[in-house]
Amino acid sequence: MTHTIASVHPLYLSAPAAVDLVRRKGLKHCIAAIADNIHADFLRWNDFDKSARVANHSRDGVIELMPISDDTAYSFKYVNGHPKNTALGLSTVMAFGVLADVATGAPTLVSELTLTTAMRTAATSALAAKTLARPDSRVMALIGNGAQSEFQAIAFQHLVGITTLRLYDIDPAATAKLVANLAGSGLKLEVCASTREAVLGADIVTTVTADKTCATVLSADMLAPGMHINAVGGDCPGKTELTADVLHAAKVFVEFAPQSRIEGDIQQMPADFEVTELWEVFAGQKAGRDNAAQITVFDSVGFALEDYAALRFMHAAALEAGLGERLALIPALADPKNLFGTLLQQQGSPSRQPEAVLA
């Protein structure tokens, strides 16, 4: 096999190109397709070289790298979490990611992952709920109505069958924004005055808040038998949403236990606190919900395999739609041992100018 020069130039999918792609294909189609990829990849869990993400913490936030690979493809995501960013006009979470060819190490895709992360997180949440929530779940409390909330709403509507949302956010403007955005969705939207009120009568409770603190978003006295809790926002050390008594009262499911014990709501619990990895339920190796009265918790922190699955969907869809452009991030060398030669040659001309370079 000979590689062409162009083969070292990855496809670049910008944020506007990703928006274009999702508008063309429809959001619910994209979330469903990403969910299918995640489910398929979780079923071959042991094919992947997995590690807890690498986090650099600072006073106001964290920057993380999330690599994963199987025998053929490698991916990583860069993602930050800075809750104070919204006050500066910036997003709390910004992300981009890369796919690469394991056989050669060449990057094949450089993509935005801010929009795509919102879709893959919602897809994962909905997949978990499809497996863990009571099948007759129709009402969901949505606590935290920020950047990711609408994606959760659409995913639960189309993949789980949710028809009614009970909404609460400490910022009423965030809730108003969600209501406006989802006016045409067909979902029944009920604005509530508190978390406690929103949770009343809910079959599923989704918490997707951004505070970088051990916030008590949900406590055990708000729970009802049979609830499924989708805890999305507690996703780094020192950042939790559930009190310990919620976790004690429930059967708890996670993505990748070594990472979740550091970052998830279960960081509050002893190291031997029992959790089930979601892939084990998908694969039929472990039980999900044991009975209709049990409270289940999906303590989601976001795992690299979900980004791998989402990036592969976006890559294939962009190629199919002819979206994106090539990025000259890697030098295209006629002779790979002659990197220095790129400095000597004018573009398009073989004439050497060693004086200029060596001067």
Added chain:
Amino acid sequence: MTHTIASVHPLYLSAPAAVDLVRRKGLKHCIAAIADNIHADFLRWNDFDKSARVANHSRDGVIELMPISDDTAYSFKYVNGHPKNTALGLSTVMAFGVLADVATGAPTLVSELTLTTAMRTAATSALAAKTLARPDSRVMALIGNGAQSEFQAIAFQHLVGITTLRLYDIDPAATAKLVANLAGSGLKLEVCASTREAVLGADIVTTVTADKTCATVLSADMLAPGMHINAVGGDCPGKTELTADVLHAAKVFVEFAPQSRIEGDIQQMPADFEVTELWEVFAGQKAGRDNAAQITVFDSVGFALEDYAALRFMHAAALEAGLGERLALIPALADPKNLFGTLLQQQGSPSRQPEAVLA
């Protein structure tokens, strides 16, 4: 402080733009400036949040992520190592990297790092040799004449005072390429028939080979008193260039011991094998070479701080030269809590089309 929308769009420095920049400024100037940055950053070693890089190994190679940060800036490098790539017409090592703002997590630079890695590795090698080699060193054996070799040559010529190179590579075409590339450099170039011959009479021995094996490039019987060995190529588990008796015969210096013990030539040695970190010598906390007859080894594997220093040079130089373009990798949102809104709005038009998105 309010951020403009453009502030989330990092500068993009492509491989051709980096070549342009180095041609404009001159290679030796760039290597010297990067060396200055590396030296300055090594002197404030304890300001950095450091970790061993994260490697995903596969049959034919490795893909690594190398993050580091201080209170203000974060960087990471993506880099592969696939020795068989040259047979496919691809580079053994391809890299790119990112700078980001620690306060917000926003990326500020996305840059090629294939060319830049060659410069920063050469700069680090030359900095180490300036400190560790005998000051009267003029002759360097250069074992391995591949993609990085000319950069090592130029760095040692201008920062260390090397005047003569004794060259050897198992591939004679690689040596011929180096000779042609450096014809105008002013260096005296002596082509040798073996490593043993090249090392004869050398003050400094630089090994920069690519085999992903425990290759015996240099053994103790080739050494002479007072030599400095710059071992660049042994840089991942299972990949070494020096025999254990070379390391036993020498005083050994490394970049970041926790990483070097996994990846460097010292991976062959017991966990308590004594090494000195280069920054300790720069800072005057530990001695370098103890006497003129001592053999010194710089067991270089490449550390994230060197890329941080190099990226900061390239960023500043590109901005000064007006090179590079902006990359829309992160969505520019009017309201950071309204990510979903980007799907509803036509570019340049506030009119909503929820049907298309929600369909």
